[in-house]
Amino acid sequence: MSPFQxxxxxxxxxxxxxxxxxxxxxxxxxxxxxxxxxxxxxxxGVGGGTLRDLLIGAPVFWIHRPGYLVxxxxxxxxxxxxxxxxxxxxxxxxxxxxxxxxxxxIGAAKALSLGVAALPAVVMGxxxxxxxxxxxxxxxxxxxxxxxxxxxxxxxxxxxxIFVALTHLRLAVLPAGLAGFAVAFGVRAGAIRFGWTLPGFxxxxx
Amino acid sequence: MSPFQxxxxxxxxxxxxxxxxxxxxxxxxxxxxxxxxxxxxxxxGVGGGTLRDLLIGAPVFWIHRPGYLVxxxxxxxxxxxxxxxxxxxxxxxxxxxxxxxxxxxIGAAKALSLGVAALPAVVMGxxxxxxxxxxxxxxxxxxxxxxxxxxxxxxxxxxxxIFVALTHLRLAVLPAGLAGFAVAFGVRAGAIRFGWTLPGFxxxxx
Amino acid sequence: MSPFQxxxxxxxxxxxxxxxxxxxxxxxxxxxxxxxxxxxxxxxGVGGGTLRDLLIGAPVFWIHRPGYLVxxxxxxxxxxxxxxxxxxxxxxxxxxxxxxxxxxxIGAAKALSLGVAALPAVVMGxxxxxxxxxxxxxxxxxxxxxxxxxxxxxxxxxxxxIFVALTHLRLAVLPAGLAGFAVAFGVRAGAIRFGWTLPGFxxxxx
Numbered sequence: 001m002s003p004f005q006x007x008x009x010x011x012x013x014x015x016x017x018x019x020x021x022x023x024x025x026x027x028x029x030x031x032x033x034x035x036x037x038x039x040x041x042x043x044x045g046v047g048g049g050t051l052r053d054l055l056i057g058a059p060v061f062w063i064h065r066p067g068y069l070v071x072x073x074x075x076x077x078x079x080x081x082x083x084x085x086x087x088x089x090x091x092x093x094x095x096x097x098x099x100x101x102x103x104x105x106i107g108a109a110k111a112l113s114l115g116v117a118a119l120p121a122v123v124m125g126x127x128x129x130x131x132x133x134x135x136x137x138x139x140x141x142x143x144x145x146x147x148x149x150x151x152x153x154x155x156x157x158x159x160x161x162i163f164v165a166l167t168h169l170r171l172a173v174l175p176a177g178l179a180g181f182a183v184a185f186g187v188r189a190g191a192i193r194f195g196w197t198l199p200g201f202x203x204x205x206x
Numbered sequence: 207m208s209p210f211q212x213x214x215x216x217x218x219x220x221x222x223x224x225x226x227x228x229x230x231x232x233x234x235x236x237x238x239x240x241x242x243x244x245x246x247x248x249x250x251g252v253g254g255g256t257l258r259d260l261l262i263g264a265p266v267f268w269i270h271r272p273g274y275l276v277x278x279x280x281x282x283x284x285x286x287x288x289x290x291x292x293x294x295x296x297x298x299x300x301x302x303x304x305x306x307x308x309x310x311x312i313g314a315a316k317a318l319s320l321g322v323a324a325l326p327a328v329v330m331g332x333x334x335x336x337x338x339x340x341x342x343x344x345x346x347x348x349x350x351x352x353x354x355x356x357x358x359x360x361x362x363x364x365x366x367x368i369f370v371a372l373t374h375l376r377l378a379v380l381p382a383g384l385a386g387f388a389v390a391f392g393v394r395a396g397a398i399r400f401g402w403t404l405p406g407f408x409x410x411x412x
Numbered sequence: 413m414s415p416f417q418x419x420x421x422x423x424x425x426x427x428x429x430x431x432x433x434x435x436x437x438x439x440x441x442x443x444x445x446x447x448x449x450x451x452x453x454x455x456x457g458v459g460g461g462t463l464r465d466l467l468i469g470a471p472v473f474w475i476h477r478p479g480y481l482v483x484x485x486x487x488x489x490x491x492x493x494x495x496x497x498x499x500x501x502x503x504x505x506x507x508x509x510x511x512x513x514x515x516x517x518i519g520a521a522k523a524l525s526l527g528v529a530a531l532p533a534v535v536m537g538x539x540x541x542x543x544x545x546x547x548x549x550x551x552x553x554x555x556x557x558x559x560x561x562x563x564x565x566x567x568x569x570x571x572x573x574i575f576v577a578l579t580h581l582r583l584a585v586l587p588a589g590l591a592g593f594a595v596a597f598g599v600r601a602g603a604i605r606f607g608w609t610l611p612g613f614x615x616x617x618x
Binding site (some may be wrong): 027028030031034035036037039042051054058059060062063065066069070080083138139140141150 | 531542556564611614
């Protein structure tokens with residue numbers, strides 16, 4: 001492995017870890033057991049990437065690389081041991097924000113690397129970033145972060161779009177990816193801290 | 207492109223458009239922003255066809271043809287601009303009925319064209335027709351149209367079955383498709399307007 | 413077909429049948445019509461196996477073997493005719509337990525047969541076993557069995573892990589599969605009858 005590939009793999013595992021931890025935190029709210037923790041960790045940690053791989057026709061990334069499942073298990077165990085405390089809801093939201101930002105870039109990057117055009121690659125980034133969390137919330141019957149008024153999908157969209165645009169301007173993958181991650185995380189952080197929203201739908205009564 | 211292929215592509219985009227619009231309308235109920243509108247439009251618009259393609263092992267239709275995503279975006283924008291008014295719920299139901307009827311035929315037709323047998327092709331039509339709406343309702347945490355007592359799945363089943371039967375009787379695809387669409391839409395329209403139901407389950411207490 | 417293949421196919425259909433019946437029972441709670449019964453039967457009956465096949469890149473098992481859909485239809489009809497009575501909830505839980513146990517083994521076995529490593533094969537068994545029921549509960553908006561405190565995922569995990577471990581110890585597939593099934597069903601039955609739980613998450617307030 002080149003240092004670059006190593007860095008990419010490390011980032012990928014980090015993204016799986018934070019999303020998996022957010023899944024375990026959702027399980028923690030209902031005082032589930034360690035196996036259910038691991039189930040939610042895996043569902044959330046690899047859900048988005050699994051859909052991405054199915055959609056672009058790539059082999060599903062964790063099937064032939066069991067390390068990703070080990071990462072999910074480690075995340076579940078970490079939350080089991082350290083996940084108590086009053087700030088659980090906050091922690092879930094911030095881990096989700098990190099996962100969202102990382103996956104927006106990773107999803108778009110994998111799609112581009114397989115020859116997908118710019119617009120579907122951006123959509124793939126958005127899907128990869130949001131599907132894990134949606135699965136977590138739907139299966140845990142938890143109010144979906146997607147349905148809150150604060151900016152959420154928009155953060156993933158901004159990050160994926162910036163990354164794809166910079167890549168098309170022939171910027172190297174690493175700086176383009178960092179820029180995409182920073183934009184996505186910045187937008188989402190603003191939404192969490194300051195309640196950033198886009199204008200909502202204003203129906204005109206005809 | 208032959209005129210026939212052109213007509214097929216136009217119908218396909220029309221079906222994506224109406225389902226996407228129904229997705230945007232579901233987002234409208236919660237006064238979401240334009241990006242969330244587009245997210246629900248894409249989820250609903252391409253969800254059913256995506257599952258169909260995954261199941262039959264075909265390349266996912268919108269990945270290499272970005273035009274479908276543009277159609278979803280246009281549907282989101284249309285609802286954003288014109289979707290107000292008191293009749294929103296009604297509009298959602300009728301757009302859903304159009305999408306249901308079109309996809310029942312399109313899903314079965316694509317399955318048949320790839321050599322799938324009659325029964326699974328009918329099931330594929332039903333799935334393609336219903337999955338987009340189910341995804342929309344589950345993710346939007348909206349009461350699922352599937353769970354209402356009125357005829358819904360039955361309309362898709364009738365349309366797909368008529369289409370597959372007529373095709374097996376060697377009718378050409380276009381008239382068979384129109385007949386299937388008309389039957390599905392007629393059945394669903396009757397359910398919406400007149401509350402058509404099939405006999406419900408009557409448990410006998412033993 | 414060899415007698416062994418025949419036995420495997422019979423078991424596979426039996427697993428689809430019991431899960432499909434549990435899906436039809438979920439539809440029965442809302443007094444749905446026979447078509448919706450069949451829809452839920454198919455969703456639950458083939459849902460888990462469909463995801464398994466998509467994940468490991470195998471052709472989806474029911475597409476080219478319409479017999480599985482016939483099995484789902486038969487399950488729907490059986491529940492329609494005989495599914496009344498006060499014990500419906502109980503019946504659903506026990507059919508689900510049978511399906512869970514069978515699929516934990518079948519899912520892991522198919523993954524192993526396609527060269528998947530031990531850990532992902534176990535996870536595949538767990539997913540195949542749980543996804544049909546999760547889909548049923550999410551789409552029927554029924555309180556998910558997954559979210560109850562009793563042991564559920566753990567039963568699938570135990571069965572799949574035993575099966576994969578025994579197979580790696582070079583035990584033949586049939587005894588290993590029976591052992592896996594028995595362990596999964598035993599654990600789940602204990603959970604249903606005696607309320608077996610694993611220790612739940614105990615947050616320490618920091």
